[in-house]
Amino acid sequence: MASARFPRRTLCSAAERAAAPGWRSRWDRLKNTKAGVWCRSLLSDYRDACRDVVQDAWARPLRASLMASLVGGGWLCVQLKPDYPSFEARLLEHSTRLGLLSPWTRSAASDGHVQSVAKLRNEGRLRYAGLGLLSVVYRADYDGAAALYEARCSSLAAPWRELPARLLDVGFAGRWWVLDSKMKDYDVNEDEFTHLPPHMRLTAVPGVQQVDENERLHRESWTPPSVDTTDSDSEEGQREDRQ
Incomplete structure (x- = not known):
């Protein structure tokens, strides 16, 4: 019972102090100070701004x-x-995919881009920069841990206007767009078709009629050939007559 009475007495005493005239006068003096006036004006500005936003949204939905x-x-x-x-994980994933293919099968453009970026990574020359909504990866002239004077001097660093020429990839919406675009048709070697005429190098999506025709020809290729027995019967009859 004593343990339950102590919090009750504490709350009652706090309420009595809040209702006392001295406590109210102290609170009024605090509100009239510079800090109190500044806080009240700040809250008033925020209240007015929120009200204006709601009214404008209601007027112009x-x-x-x-x-x-x-x-x-x-x-x-x-x-x-x-x-x-x-980016490193994506680069290693694409490099592994290309490594599983034969050099005669993989795309030269995809393999060249991935190998060049992987070489820059092994040399420590890749740099990453976050630009708010997107991120970029670009190449540097030296390794970040190099102790050369050219690598440490800020006056000799590459200016930002050269960033478009050094840009390697752009990351946006969870994707690295240049790396993924370079891996399109990575299992097709374009050099195999260089000896073909130009009209045979281009491929197009077949239409519905062409697909139906190909399926019909495929079904007909599996049917056994028909043998005409009328000619053989007539030839046997003629032989019997001659005999």
């Missing part, structure tokens, strides 16, 4: 929806922005 979509899309792009470990 299409514009409010567009702005909310842009803000939400930007926040989603920031959350899905790929980092440098994801």
Whole structure:
């Protein structure tokens, strides 16, 4: 019982102090100080700004929806922005895929790009930079751990205007776009078709009629050939008559 009475007495005494005139006068003096006036003005400004936003959204719903979509899309792009470990993992994955193929089968463009980027990674010359909604990977002239004067001097560093020429990949919405585009048809060697005429190098998606015709020809190729027995019967009859 004593343990239950102690919190009750504490709460009652706190309520009595809050209701006392001295406590109210102390609270009024605190509100009238510079810090209190600044806090009240700040809260008032935020209240007015929120009210204006709600009124403007109610008056212009299409514009409010567009702005909310842009803000939400930007926040989603920031959350899905790929980092440098994801680029390394993607590079090693593509390098493994190409390594499982024969040199006569893999694409020369895909293999050349992946091998060049992997070489820069092994040399420590890859650099990563986050630019808000997207991230970029570019090449540097020296390894980050190199102790050369040219690598340490900030005056000799490459300027930012040379970034487009050094750019290797762009990461956006959870993907590395240049690396993935270079791996398109990575298992097709374009050099095998260089001796063909130009009209045979291009491939197009077959139409519905062409697909049906190919399926019909395929089914007919599995049917046994028919043998006409009328000619053989007539020939046997003529032989019997001659005999």
